[in-house]
Amino acid sequence: MNLLDPNTIQDLLEKGVTLLTTHGLKILIALLTFIIGRMIARKLAEITRKVMVRANVDETLRGFLRNIIYYALLAAVVVMALGQAGLNITSFLAVLGAAGLAVGLALKDSLSNFAAGVMLIMLKxxxxxxxxxxxxxxxxxxxxxxxxxxxxxxxxxxxxxxxxxxxxxxxxxVSANDTRRVDLVFGIGYDDDLLKAKQILERIVSEDPRVLAEPATNISVHELADSSVNFIVRPWVKTSDYWGLYWTLMEKVKLTFDAEGISIPYPQTDVHLHQTEQ
CATH class of the missing domain: 2.30.30.60 (SH3 type barrels.)
Structure with a gap:
């Protein structure tokens, strides 16, 4: 076919005019549907984001939900535009649904992590x-x-x-509450002065400014163990001071007990050998 032939050109023009006459309006409506629909989808997604900002929704969740809403609306707009263009979208939707199911099965673990992530962000x-x-x-x-x-x-x-x-x-x-209780156990020997040891523990705790007045510190004899008399020492502190006070008290109690002649026993076993006559 010679494209420069006048008859050929005439045929092409007639077919073009026929195509425009038959489908031109549908194509124009489809384009307008897509353009206007995309603008509406973007606007609705932005409104949703602003609502979530006012509701103090987590920033990560805000951005993700905004994108989900936008692309879901955009997909609906595309389907509407294809329908306005005169295309049969039934087969398209069937293929899209099958593809979505396959992707969902393939990404089962990822979707589980996503759902858990949304719950973690929302429940805080x-x-x-x-x-x-x-x-x-x-x-x-x-x-x-x-x-x-x-x-x-x-x-x-x-x-x-x-x-x-x-x-x-x-x-x-660990950081959920403003205060925490430091739980410590110190043992002394059975031959040591129990009341003196308790007074030493009370003095050491009271001298540290990080220890809170309320709730009150609990210092009590907790257990008569096999080789020691065990005290519990439970002061309350700000959460940020927990480890600092913990390490300080461990060191101060050991040094002070040594200086005051209070022993800190350790588990030991005494073995007694008895000779028998053969």
Whole structure:
């Protein structure tokens, strides 16, 4: 076919005019539907984001939900536009549904982590900066993401834990409350002066400014053990002072007991040998 032939050109023009006459309006309506629908989807997604900001929804969840809403609306707009263009969207929707099912099965674990991440963010069991024990690991929360949570350990290791593992196990949040109780046990020998040892413990605790007046510190004889008389020492401190006070008291009690002649016994076994006549 010679494209330069006048008859050929005439045929092409006639077919073009026929195509535009038959489908031009549908294509125009489809384009307008897509453009206007995309604008509406973007606007609704932005309104949703602002509503979540006013509701103090977590930033990570805000961004994710905004994108989910936008792309879901955009997919609906595309389907509407294809329908306006005169295309049969029934087969398209069937293929899209089958593809969605296959992707869902393939990403089953990821979807489980996603659902757990949404729950963690919404329920706020912990937040960035808290020291927690989750999924068998302990550390400071660096980030709570949709699919996983990132912890930084005291020795500066980074641990990434799938959110589903966190939600299906016990969560311990050390930083949840403003105050904590320091639980210590000190043993003295049975021959040592019990009242003197108790007075020493009370003095050491009272001299530390980090110890809170309320709740009151509990210093009591807790156990008459096999080789020692054990005191419990339970002062209350701000959560941020926990380890500082813990280490300070351990050191001061040992040094003071040594200076005051109070022994700190350790488990030992005495073996007695008896000779028998043959």
């Amino acid at each position: 069991f912990f937040k960035k900066g808290d020291y927690v024990t989750v999924g068998g690991e302990s550390g400071t929360v660096a980030a709570v993401k949709i699919f996983n949570t990132v912890l930084n350990t005291p020795d500066n290791r980074q641990i990434i834990i799938p959110n589903s593992s966190i939600l299906s196990n016990t969560i311990t949040n």
